[in-house]
Amino acid sequence: MAAYDDLMAFQRETQALAQVAGRLGWDQETMMPRDAAPQRGAEMAAMEGVLHARRTDPRVADWLAAAETSGEVEVAQLREIRRSYERASKVPAKLASEIARVTSEAQGAWAAAREADDFAAFAPVLREVVSLKREEGAALSAGGDVYDAMLDDYEPGATAVELSAMFDALRPRLVALRAAVLDAPAPPALQGRFDEGAQMKLARQIAKAFGYDMSMGRVDKAVHPFSSGSGLDVRITTRTSEDDPFNCIYSTIHEVGHAAYEQGVDRRYLLTPLGQGVSMGVHESQSRIYENQIGRGRAFTGWLYGQMRDAFGDFGIADEEAFYACVNRVENGFIRTEADEVQYNLHVLLRFDLERALIARDIEVDDLEAAWNERFEADFGYPVDRASNGVLQDVHWSVGLFGYFPTYTLGNVYAGCLNEAMHAAVPDLNGALAQGDTTAATDWLRENVQRHGGLYAPREVIERACGQAPSEAPLLGYLEEKFRGIYGL
Known part of the structure; x- marks a missing residue:
């Protein structure tokens, strides 16, 4: 169980950091000063860089290969960790950080454009988002259906x-x-x-x-x-x-x-x-x-x-x-x-x-x-x-x-x-x-x-x-x- 225990300890730290990143998003939508968006984008990109590095850490693959367990919960934990590792490994770290930065800034641009009823003001940053997400989808799909690869993030197994x-x-x-x-x-x-x-x-x-x-x-x-x-x-x-x-x-x-x-x-x-x-x-x-x-x-x-x-x-x-x-x-x-x-x-x-x-x-x-x-x-x-x-x-x-x-x-x-x-x-x-x-x-x-x-x-x-x-x-x-x-x- 040593490999499994080491893997789960590592995963708990990763999950804790992901919760911190989520709290940054909550703050952005509720309390963050309006003009703080560029800095928050940099903060979100930095957090995503740390998370991506952990999710693709080569030790995760080693632990998965060495872990031996048969309990229902443990088997499910390994299934989800393996799925996350394989998906994250397909996406370059630079792309993951750039998506985090651009989408953080785009959120503020969307709110301003929505208030002004001006889609044209939002379109340039949305073009960036779409371009980055197409690139990510292509990496995840590995030649398969790009939209299905995106859908799998939210509803695993659906097409x-x-x-x-x-x-x-x-x-x-x-x-x-x-x-x-x-x-x-x-x-x-x-x-x-x-x-x-x-x-x-x-x-x-x-x-x-x-x-x-x-x-x-x-x-x-x-x-x-x-x-x-x-x-x-x-x-x-x-x-x-x-x-x-x-x-x-x-x-x-x-x-x-x-x-x-x-x-x-x-x-x-x-x-x-x-x-x-x-x-x-x-x-x-x-x-x-x-x-x-x-x-x-x-x-x-x-x-x-x-x-x-x-x-x-x-x-x-x-x-x-x-x-x-x-x-x-x-x-x-x-x-x-x-x-x-x-x-x-x-x-x-x-x-x-x-x-x-x-x-x-x-x-x-x-x-x-x-x-x-x-x-x-x-x-x-x-x-x-x-x-x-x-x-x-x-x-x-x-x-x-x-x-x-x-x-x-x-x-x-x-x-x-x-x-x-x-x-x-x-x-x-x-x-x-x-x-x-x-x-x-x-x-x-x-x-x-x-x-x-x-x-x-x-x-x-x-x-x-x-x-x-x-x-x-x-x-x-x-x-x-x-x-x-x-x-x-």
């Missing part, structure tokens, strides 16, 4: 071809459901002004109601909500809008789903390759089931209605049933993160197709805004009014997250499967949720998904939890039943 088949099965029924719902009379929309301090107080209350441990976390504000960290330090951000408290509430619940996953991983795996979520698809299954199947369900919104009245007084919605319909109101909109469940995946599929085309050089950065606007109008039936509502709305491409977007829809598919299995397994789940008690739901998810961390492959996690291979059918059935009910179809 664009299989995801396209799944998404092609989703699209027609989603489009048909969207058309039917938008042709029906809509429930009343939420109106009024909602104090932003009261929103943040309620958001923290709801985070705790979903089991987020604030002794190992915190809630801050950011332009684009996110979760950061793992183990004993898992932080989330949300955002507020004076006329839309649902934005704050459901962004918070979504990020709590991510954070609960990280906090729920078996502590024996702390600061090891297994000590974090296994993939972004499985991660997204947790954030989406917390946000949607639980958080937007009839039972939980009945409790939330009372909390909203306590926080804001009478806000014009007559009762719990009307509030449930209001929370789930389907309406035209531009923003993916604010989209209802019916339309959300259509937003994701747009991005999936565009980024595949971008990486394949079928389009270039200078074509991206026009391509986005054309596709959006074709899918949604109305034009994009400004860049911040279109191609500049998401932070992902600025920080080089190509291959990430499809995991959002894959996470929704996984969430549909988990929701079906959870309701079959947990008696009177809705009765508890109607009291604001999410414990039965979150305990089931922790036991069946979260505690495993990276022990099993992504699809295996879902199969073990649900008793069958993941399929888009439960998600489609859930959406059609829910929204046909709300809209009387």
Whole structure:
């Protein structure tokens, strides 16, 4: 076991340094002075250089060759370390550091361009990012599919071809459901002004109601909500809008789903390759089931209605049933993160197709805004009014997250499967949720998904939890039943 023990000690130090690098990213999005971006880029590049050197250290190969173990956990640790080593070894150290530097600076350029609604101002740095990521993808793919190599960073084992088949099965029924719902009379929309301090107080209350441990976390504000960290330090951000408290509430619940996953991983795996979520698809299954199947369900919104009245007084919605319909109101909109469940995946599929085309050089950065606007109008039936509502709305491409977007829809598919299995397994789940008690739901998810961390492959996690291979059918059935009910179809 000597080689295995030496390897794990080395890995724990590497994981600790990666957490420090993540904290630099958290600070950049929440508290860093605006003009510190160039220095932060240099800091991130230096950290990436250190991490890349450790991940490709020749001793890792020697330890892997010498390690002898047969336990399930130990075998999984070696599998993940080997995978990381082989991937990192394909990417030159100079390229890894340059990507870290450029994407750190690009994040600030994106935020400024988004505020100014000026894609042309962002395009030069995005061209750098895309060029570097294409180079990285080519190195990782070693002659294979470049986009699949990028996707493997976020959903190991998945391919664009299989995801396209799944998404092609989703699209027609989603489009048909969207058309039917938008042709029906809509429930009343939420109106009024909602104090932003009261929103943040309620958001923290709801985070705790979903089991987020604030002794190992915190809630801050950011332009684009996110979760950061793992183990004993898992932080989330949300955002507020004076006329839309649902934005704050459901962004918070979504990020709590991510954070609960990280906090729920078996502590024996702390600061090891297994000590974090296994993939972004499985991660997204947790954030989406917390946000949607639980958080937007009839039972939980009945409790939330009372909390909203306590926080804001009478806000014009007559009762719990009307509030449930209001929370789930389907309406035209531009923003993916604010989209209802019916339309959300259509937003994701747009991005999936565009980024595949971008990486394949079928389009270039200078074509991206026009391509986005054309596709959006074709899918949604109305034009994009400004860049911040279109191609500049998401932070992902600025920080080089190509291959990430499809995991959002894959996470929704996984969430549909988990929701079906959870309701079959947990008696009177809705009765508890109607009291604001999410414990039965979150305990089931922790036991069946979260505690495993990276022990099993992504699809295996879902199969073990649900008793069958993941399929888009439960998600489609859930959406059609829910929204046909709300809209009387």
